[in-house]
Amino acid sequence: MNAPALSQARCGDCPIRHRAVCARCNADELEELDGIKYYRTYEAGQPIIWSGDVMNFVGSVVSGIASLTQTMEDGRTQMVGLLLPSDFVGRPGREGAAYDVAATTDVVMCCFRKKPFEELMERTPHIAHRLLEMTLDELDAAREWMLVLGRKTAREKIASLLAIIARRDATLTPGGATNRMVFDLPLTREAMADYLGLTLETVSRQISALKKDGIIELEGKRHVTVPDMRRLMEEAGDDSDGGFLG
Amino acid sequence: MNAPALSQARCGDCPIRHRAVCARCNADELEELDGIKYYRTYEAGQPIIWSGDVMNFVGSVVSGIASLTQTMEDGRTQMVGLLLPSDFVGRPGREGAAYDVAATTDVVMCCFRKKPFEELMERTPHIAHRLLEMTLDELDAAREWMLVLGRKTAREKIASLLAIIARRDATLTPGGATNRMVFDLPLTREAMADYLGLTLETVSRQISALKKDGIIELEGKRHVTVPDMRRLMEEAGDDSDGGFLG
DNA sequence: CGAGCACTTGATCGCTTTCAATAGCTGTGG
DNA sequence: CCACAGCTATTGAAAGCGATCAAGTGCTCG
Numbered sequence: 054m055n056a057p058a059l060s061q062a063r064c065g066d067c068p069i070r071h072r073a074v075c076a077r078c079n080a081d082e083l084e085e086l087d088g089i090k091y092y093r094t095y096e097a098g099q100p101i102i103w104s105g106d107v108m109n110f111v112g113s114v115v116s117g118i119a120s121l122t123q124t125m126e127d128g129r130t131q132m133v134g135l136l137l138p139s140d141f142v143g144r145p146g147r148e149g150a151a152y153d154v155a156a157t158t159d160v161v162m163c164c165f166r167k168k169p170f171e172e173l174m175e176r177t178p179h180i181a182h183r184l185l186e187m188t189l190d191e192l193d194a195a196r197e198w199m200l201v202l203g204r205k206t207a208r209e210k211i212a213s214l215l216a217i218i219a220r221r222d223a224t225l226t227p228g229g230a231t232n233r234m235v236f237d238l239p240l241t242r243e244a245m246a247d248y249l250g251l252t253l254e255t256v257s258r259q260i261s262a263l264k265k266d267g268i269i270e271l272e273g274k275r276h277v278t279v280p281d282m283r284r285l286m287e288e289a290g291d292d293s294d295g296g297f298l299g
Numbered sequence: 300m301n302a303p304a305l306s307q308a309r310c311g312d313c314p315i316r317h318r319a320v321c322a323r324c325n326a327d328e329l330e331e332l333d334g335i336k337y338y339r340t341y342e343a344g345q346p347i348i349w350s351g352d353v354m355n356f357v358g359s360v361v362s363g364i365a366s367l368t369q370t371m372e373d374g375r376t377q378m379v380g381l382l383l384p385s386d387f388v389g390r391p392g393r394e395g396a397a398y399d400v401a402a403t404t405d406v407v408m409c410c411f412r413k414k415p416f417e418e419l420m421e422r423t424p425h426i427a428h429r430l431l432e433m434t435l436d437e438l439d440a441a442r443e444w445m446l447v448l449g450r451k452t453a454r455e456k457i458a459s460l461l462a463i464i465a466r467r468d469a470t471l472t473p474g475g476a477t478n479r480m481v482f483d484l485p486l487t488r489e490a491m492a493d494y495l496g497l498t499l500e501t502v503s504r505q506i507s508a509l510k511k512d513g514i515i516e517l518e519g520k521r522h523v524t525v526p527d528m529r530r531l532m533e534e535a536g537d538d539s540d541g542g543f544l545g
Numbered sequence: 546c547g548a549g550c551a552c553t554t555g556a557t558c559g560c561t562t563t564c565a566a567t568a569g570c571t572g573t574g575g
Numbered sequence: 576c577c578a579c580a581g582c583t584a585t586t587g588a589a590a591g592c593g594a595t596c597a598a599g600t601g602c603t604c605g
Binding site for chain 3: 206251252254255258274
Binding site: 121123125126127129130131133134144146151152178181182184185186188189191192193195196197198199200202203204249250290292 | 367369371372373375376377379380390392393397398424427428430431432434435437438439441442443444445446448449450495496536538
C-alpha cells in the first residue's frame, strides 16, 4: 500500500479516475473535489463502517476489496455487496449507515466529508448523474445476486461466484477475457459462504468437487485456474456464456 | 379500473403525485411531463415487458402491483422486485429490459416515451435527483431481501413477507401502523414462492403453521389478520420491531 | 355438472447443515 | 530447531429442512 504517496495524489493521476463517481467531472469540478478529499487506508479484516453509525464521510474504493454485510441478532450474516476499486461507499442524504463495511483485503479509500460532498453534488449534475448510473448498476448486480441466492444450488452458487470474480479480473487485466482464466480468490471460504448464503463447509466441498471434475484447478488454497470458462458458465447455470466472451 | 378517466387526468390530481419520480417537479415541469405522458392498463397476469425487449417507454405504477422476475433456462424463476404504486419502471440510458415485468393485480401505468423523458431528465435536476433517491431506496430493499433469501428459514421468510406487506399497507392507509393489522395478500402462493426462493408447497405449509400457532388468522385464502405485529416481527427474525411501531 | 385453477396436505427423498475430527500453514517462544 | 497455538481449510458421518412427487379439497365459471 502506497498511502503516503496517494495522500498527495492529484485526481488526474487517479487509477479509478474514469470509473468512479467523479468520472464525468471536468477540470474545475475535479479541482473542487481535490479540495475536500482525503485518503484513508485499512488493513485486511478491519472494519470501515459499522451499521447504524453516523456517516461522516462518503467515498470511493481506490484499491483493494471491501465487503458490505448484514447481521441478524443470532449471528447469521449475509454479505450484500462486494466493493471493488471505483465503487462508491455511503449514501448522500442519509444519516446512519445501513450495513457493516469491512476491508476484505488491504483497502485504500478516497473519502469526502459528507456535507461538502452533498453540497457539491447539488450544483454538479455530472456527479449526481454518474452516481445514479452507478447505483442503477449496483441495483442490477443485487438483483442478479437474488437469483443466485434464491434459486441456485450450492454448486451453481460457487461456479457463479468464480465466474464473477474471473469477469471482474478480466476487466482490470490487459488481455481481458479469454477462455482460460487465472486469478486469486480475494475471499476466505467463510467470506464466500457469507456471500453465497452457504456454510463454509459446503463451500469447501463444492470447490473440491469442481476441482475433481476438472472445472477448476487449484494451486494452494487461493490461486485458481479455469481451463475452460464456457464450462464454468454452464456449471453456474447462466444462459450461454453470460456475454463473457465476444 | 378507471383508466378512461385517468387518461385525461392532470398530474396535479395524480394519486402518486407526491411519491413518484415527479414528486419534486414544479408546475412548469409537470406541464412538460403532462405533454409526453400517457396511461396504459394491464389485467392481472398480463406481461408488461419481456426481458431483452427494447424499451420504448419508462413509467410509474399508478395503481396495482407489478412484479420483476428473472428466469433461468430450465424454468426456475426468482422475483427480484415488487412494484407498488409510485414505483418506477425502466432504466434511463439503457436499451433493453433486464427483467420480465408482469402485472400481478390489475395495473395502471403512467408511461413516458423513453427518448423525450431522457431529454427532459437531462435538463431537470428535480427528476434526476428524485430518481436517484428512489433507486437508492430500491437498492436498500434489494439488499434487505438478500438477507431474507440467503439466511432465513422458510418460516422466517413467510413472516418477513407478511411483515413487509403489512408495513406497506400501513403507509397507504389512514390510521397507519398499529399492533393489530388486517390486509389482503396481493400475491398467489406461487408468486410468494418465487419471491421467497421457496416452492409453493412450502409456502402453503408455513402459512398453515403460522395460522395454527396463532401468529396470523386467515379468512379465505387471501385475507390476513395479524393480531400482534410484534410477534410476527419476532417470527421474521428482525431485530425488535423493525421500526414498525413508534 | 364438470373443467380448471389455487391451494392444502401427506409421504418420501436428497441436498445442505450440523457436529466433529483432522490436515496444513504461519508465527512465537522455549 | 522443534513444539505448540491459532487460524484456515478439508473431509466424514449424521441429522434436518425444504423439495419433490402425489393425492385431494374448495372455489369459480362455463
